[in-house]
Amino acid sequence: MRDALLELIGDEARVSVSPSVLDQHGSDFTHHRPHAPDVVVFPESTDEVAAVLRYANAERIPVVPYGAGSSLEGHTIPVRGGISLDLTRMDRVVDVRPQDLLAIAEAGVTRTALNAKTQPHGLFFPVDPGADATLGGMAATNASGTTSVRYGSTRANVLALEVVLADGTVVHTGSRARKTSAGYDLTSLFIGSEGTLGVITQVTVRLHGIAELAISARITFPDLEAACRTAVAIVGGGLTAARVELLDERTLRAINAYKETSYLEAPTLFVELTGAEAAVLGDLELVQLAAEGEGALTFDSERGTDAQLALWEARHHAAFALLAAFPDKARRTSDMCVPISELPGAIRHAQELMSANGLEFTVLAHAGDGNYHVGFAFDEDDPAQRAAVQTTNDALVEYALSVGGTCSGEHGIGLGKIGYLQREHGDLLPLMQGIKRQLDPNGILNPGKVLPPD
């Protein structure tokens, strides 16, 4: 296989079977079991991607696209071996068109690399999943995150795609126009298909103006539900909120330990308001009123870049802080999303369930979207704890579905949630499987992900 690929790529350094490279592309930092690919290919052009896929399709070899490797559901693990297609060398920002509020980038460009190019024009690409993911990976998984309450997920911010199909055909969806009604929406179909319907090689994204003013507020509450209700009020009021994030007291404790900070260890909302100065200042008052109405314990706001960065750094480092807080434990994160008014009840249910099952846990939520992550810390060598985590996770998903929510708010299905997808959308599976069969008849594209075996 390596020889055949070398013939296509013509560069030894870009067709690797080195054990360390295989290992790196066979594992991620989640609980999913690693499985190495047989070879890692680093294409530098769409033509090379097409050549690899033509070959792989003819030979029935699995192909797993790989970007920053920051997926949380095992998307990049080549569970059936084959080729890991590492797109990080396709890292060219093809065009920034400030006059059209868009940019065109190859799949391997990271969001911070893109924003470095757009920032001088006063523009930015708004989706922020935390990790410095690649745009191809973000499109493939429909990444979202802290800013989605304002700007939507990746799907809402992509105008057009270049995609290489399983047989090596290159197609283009969408256009550079800000809207289109030209036929079925294949852009949205490829976005979130997790590498199972095609390999995204180029992305045309919307850019947004960088606001005149950003103010961040950190607000603590006596309980999580009061914090949730405040978040719902902020979103419902149509305020200029760009982020509405919720952290529980355990997460604050971990952040204090990790960052040597002294934040009050109480349920906390982090709110960012961005816009014209008058609008932001007016909305800050409304946020404070809403928070006081819910009995907020403290209300701190910061204006200007440095102080604000410190505040958000705490939030952004939550994931690392939590890893550090339970050094000897395995971690696993859930990703439910419920109608926003159901968030307080969902979090109360999660807390009661975790306590009843004797599990250590933390709660983080993109509260403005109703998307919450319950983090488990457990002893992986203890079968009883492993079983308790699984049972509890199942119950959390079941609860979210029972109130009209979804098993995955933003992390996708990948390896770990195929059963939950069946539970949530069993009626749609035949359609999804039909689309998969049509687009990838030989089943070479990221096999074992998203869908159960046919």
Added chain:
Amino acid sequence: MRDALLELIGDEARVSVSPSVLDQHGSDFTHHRPHAPDVVVFPESTDEVAAVLRYANAERIPVVPYGAGSSLEGHTIPVRGGISLDLTRMDRVVDVRPQDLLAIAEAGVTRTALNAKTQPHGLFFPVDPGADATLGGMAATNASGTTSVRYGSTRANVLALEVVLADGTVVHTGSRARKTSAGYDLTSLFIGSEGTLGVITQVTVRLHGIAELAISARITFPDLEAACRTAVAIVGGGLTAARVELLDERTLRAINAYKETSYLEAPTLFVELTGAEAAVLGDLELVQLAAEGEGALTFDSERGTDAQLALWEARHHAAFALLAAFPDKARRTSDMCVPISELPGAIRHAQELMSANGLEFTVLAHAGDGNYHVGFAFDEDDPAQRAAVQTTNDALVEYALSVGGTCSGEHGIGLGKIGYLQREHGDLLPLMQGIKRQLDPNGILNPGKVLPPD
């Protein structure tokens, strides 16, 4: 056929072969040639829709969903006869959930009927295509319109769908959560599929808060390009614009004649700013600055409902005014969308082309989106004029594609644009046709629309 359907529906009044009902469902107010269905069925439940589809699928009878009949691309014309499935009796607002910022409605609910239910909660469904379309129709065609510059198209405002498939199977996509990453995005696939992949029977839509203040500005310019550039500045600046509409001098002349108004007959931008008072007032100053920088001739703004309604009434009646202005002529409207910086050039090109070809025309644009409609008024009995209209329309689309735009910004493909879809997305047609075959193997769903024959 009527007897079989009567057995399923059990109500003579809801299975009609009356000539006037057949005529009404066989024509629309566009240039597309009418063709009557064999029968019109008025289902009152999803079960009845499913029963009709099971029967039609078994008997290979075409089924064409019908809502308000306000489509502009011939979507509802049963070009191969069969059943016109009129969903207007499925007009129940199932649930308004202000606390979740969503509403659930049957397909036949119109947008104004929905907004009447949500308004007491201070909320509204934002998509406004002008016509009082049904939500099912708006979802099926991914309708957009004057407010899409702020709120996006219908697709961006739908969370979940109930869809009856060709064989009568009822499926549910999406959820009531504000975001989801659970499998392929079938919600987006059904939206804009124009009745060719399934019959949408229920829609769960996002609601938005009604703003504290709305101010409308009417700004006239020495030429269309200056008006366009001002629109681009407004959108690029991220202002609180809810509508940014452009009308040419000919359209203003028609409005004055139709409404007995005395607006200056010059290229005009209609801009609506909505939001918190401080934000709107601040942005109004910025709009005025931008307009003055482009040499605006006049700048009028209105605050408060009555004056504002008068202003927008002029815009909303543009379509009727244009019909009245050319009483003996046939009319046809194009629907291109280009990257916003290309709009001034596209409109200049259109003006030159129309003048060179000796055609009467008007220009209307959702300028904030780069979406423009060139209206032709012509003598349908004159083969030379008919040919000139066709040639000119082709050239307009070709121009839009040449600058990275699309052949349809919001009206869809329907009957009239299948050739343009082939021109724009020839590489995607095999995928679209494959999806169509999978979801509708007998080809009963709105045959002859969107896709060329296989």
